[in-house]
Amino acid sequence: MPVKKRKPLVIVYTGNGKGKTTAALGVLFRAFGRGWTIVMLSFIKSETSNYGEERAARKLGIEMIPLGAGFTWLSKDIEHDKALARRCWEACKEKIDSGRYDLVILDEMTYPLNYGWLDLNEVIEVLRHRPPNLHVIVTGRDAPQALVDFADLVTEMREIKHPFQQGIKAQPGIDF
Amino acid sequence: MPVKKRKPLVIVYTGNGKGKTTAALGVLFRAFGRGWTIVMLSFIKSETSNYGEERAARKLGIEMIPLGAGFTWLSKDIEHDKALARRCWEACKEKIDSGRYDLVILDEMTYPLNYGWLDLNEVIEVLRHRPPNLHVIVTGRDAPQALVDFADLVTEMREIKHPFQQGIKAQPGIDF
Numbered sequence: 001m002p003v004k005k006r007k008p009l010v011i012v013y014t015g016n017g018k019g020k021t022t023a024a025l026g027v028l029f030r031a032f033g034r035g036w037t038i039v040m041l042s043f044i045k046s047e048t049s050n051y052g053e054e055r056a057a058r059k060l061g062i063e064m065i066p067l068g069a070g071f072t073w074l075s076k077d078i079e080h081d082k083a084l085a086r087r088c089w090e091a092c093k094e095k096i097d098s099g100r101y102d103l104v105i106l107d108e109m110t111y112p113l114n115y116g117w118l119d120l121n122e123v124i125e126v127l128r129h130r131p132p133n134l135h136v137i138v139t140g141r142d143a144p145q146a147l148v149d150f151a152d153l154v155t156e157m158r159e160i161k162h163p164f165q166q167g168i169k170a171q172p173g174i175d176f
Numbered sequence: 177m178p179v180k181k182r183k184p185l186v187i188v189y190t191g192n193g194k195g196k197t198t199a200a201l202g203v204l205f206r207a208f209g210r211g212w213t214i215v216m217l218s219f220i221k222s223e224t225s226n227y228g229e230e231r232a233a234r235k236l237g238i239e240m241i242p243l244g245a246g247f248t249w250l251s252k253d254i255e256h257d258k259a260l261a262r263r264c265w266e267a268c269k270e271k272i273d274s275g276r277y278d279l280v281i282l283d284e285m286t287y288p289l290n291y292g293w294l295d296l297n298e299v300i301e302v303l304r305h306r307p308p309n310l311h312v313i314v315t316g317r318d319a320p321q322a323l324v325d326f327a328d329l330v331t332e333m334r335e336i337k338h339p340f341q342q343g344i345k346a347q348p349g350i351d352f
Contacts, residue, residue, distance in 0.1 A: 006347045009339060017331040019189060019199040026201030026229075027350055033232030034349040053202075056209030060236075102349070135350060152344065154337035155193040160330035168183045168328065173210040173278070174203055174311060 008135050009152040010127055014110065014143035017157035018175070024105045024137045025053050031135075032060060036102035039063040041092050043108040043140075051176040067091060085117035099131040110140030113147070124150050184311050185328040186303055190286065190319035193335035194351075200281045200313045201229050207311075208236060212278035215239040217268050219284040219316075227352040243267060261293035275307040286316030289323070300326050 011027070013020040024040070031038050045051065045066035057064040067088040089112070096104055112118045124146060127136055138147065148154050163169075170176060187203070189196040200216070207214050221227065221242035233240040243264040265288070272280055288294045300322060303312055314323065324330050339345075346352060 007339070007342075007344045009344070009347075009350060011350070012336075013195060014336075015334070018329060019195065019202075019331045019333070022202035022206075023195040023199040023333075024202065025205045026195075026198035029201045029205045029232050030198075030228030030352065031349045033228035033230065033235070036349055052206030052209035054209065056205050059209070148336065151337060152339045152342060153194060155195045156334040156336050157195070157199075158191070158332040158334050160188075160190075160324065160332050161327060163183070163185060163328045166183075166328060168185070171183075171185070173207045173212055174185060174187070176206065 007152070008130075008133050010150060011135070011137045012143045012147060012151045012154045013137065013139045013157060014141060014148075014154065015156035015158050016141055017159035018162065019157045020139040020141075021053075021107055023155070023157070024107060024139050027135075027137060028062065028103065028105060031103045032062060037100060038103045038105070039065065039095050039101055040105035040107055041065045041067055041088075041095065043088060043106070043112055044068045045107075049176075052173050053176070065091065081115070082117045085112040085115075088112070089118050089123070093126055096126055096130050096134065096136065099134075101134060103135045103137070105137045106139070108140045109138050110143050110147075113140075113144055114142055120144055120146055123147070183328070184306075184309050186326060187311070187313045188319045188323060188327045188330045189313065189315045189333060190317060190324075190330065191332035191334050192317055193333035194338065195333040196315040196317075197229075197283055199331070199333070200283060200315050203311075203313060204238065204279065204281060207279045208238060213276060214279045214281070215241065215271050215277055216281035216283055217241045217243055217264075217271065219264060219282070219288060220244045221283075225352075228349055229352070241267065257291070258293045261288040261291075264288070265294050265299070269302055272302055272306050272310065272312065275310075277310060279311045279313070281313045282315070284316045285314050286319050286323075289316075289320055290318055296320055296322055299323070 046068045
């Protein structure tokens, strides 16, 4: 098989193990080293969080957008949740379509997809017709099969051993 | 089970999929955001490489040490290779024992371990008696079982889909 030239990738990090968002941050780190323009949109983090990655991004001028504030995961009103998820996705779509980025990270986006709050077909069509040279990473458990089929690189992070099994909670610097 | 206080971890990222070194870089990024002192020692990269992560580390003043130069992976002289691996490990041990770091990354160290070039028991003893508060990450395929048993967090990166299957080669910013 002849080796093709470079090609912008859709990367999916999924599975029940730790390391999905973490690996996305690793690509972000390499991309930063290469001078790329990067944005990371997070479907779960709230606007008031101040995680290690957010602190680092601020220091380095990397755009990191927490979409989670107001994202009422426990709302009993499904229409309300759908409208919120839709608004978050519109923010992602705008970034993707803008043509301003080399790398867009859609962190934890599998959750609103799996809840049926976002239209998977629409998401895939937006990715398919994204600007040339744009790499996109999607993270989260249980990546939908159609997304796996569409993606170029898919790694499943499988939990072999989790610190919580020893009663150790999530820690700054390591987990967030 | 009561949740313990924070505990420095030994983390292993293993498996045949992409994302092992990448996840280690993600932890490094978070740790940088928290102001930690970090060193990454790489058993495979050569001293002349100039990967995205090396460029980023240089910009940020993070210590990243390629041990691979002179590491004659294809040498026919096993004693020669062992001596080289030993020298690389001594460099790692010195960093671990120094007490100067919050995070030490031993990138791709499973390879010299699996070749029998390093003494697994010695490595585990050094990790067991490391300075308090030091987190250590080991990456590479086929992590030895004793290391998995000793570690606090182990994720297997499983290859579901690899760009090379489509004939796409490794790319700057994404893979290195």
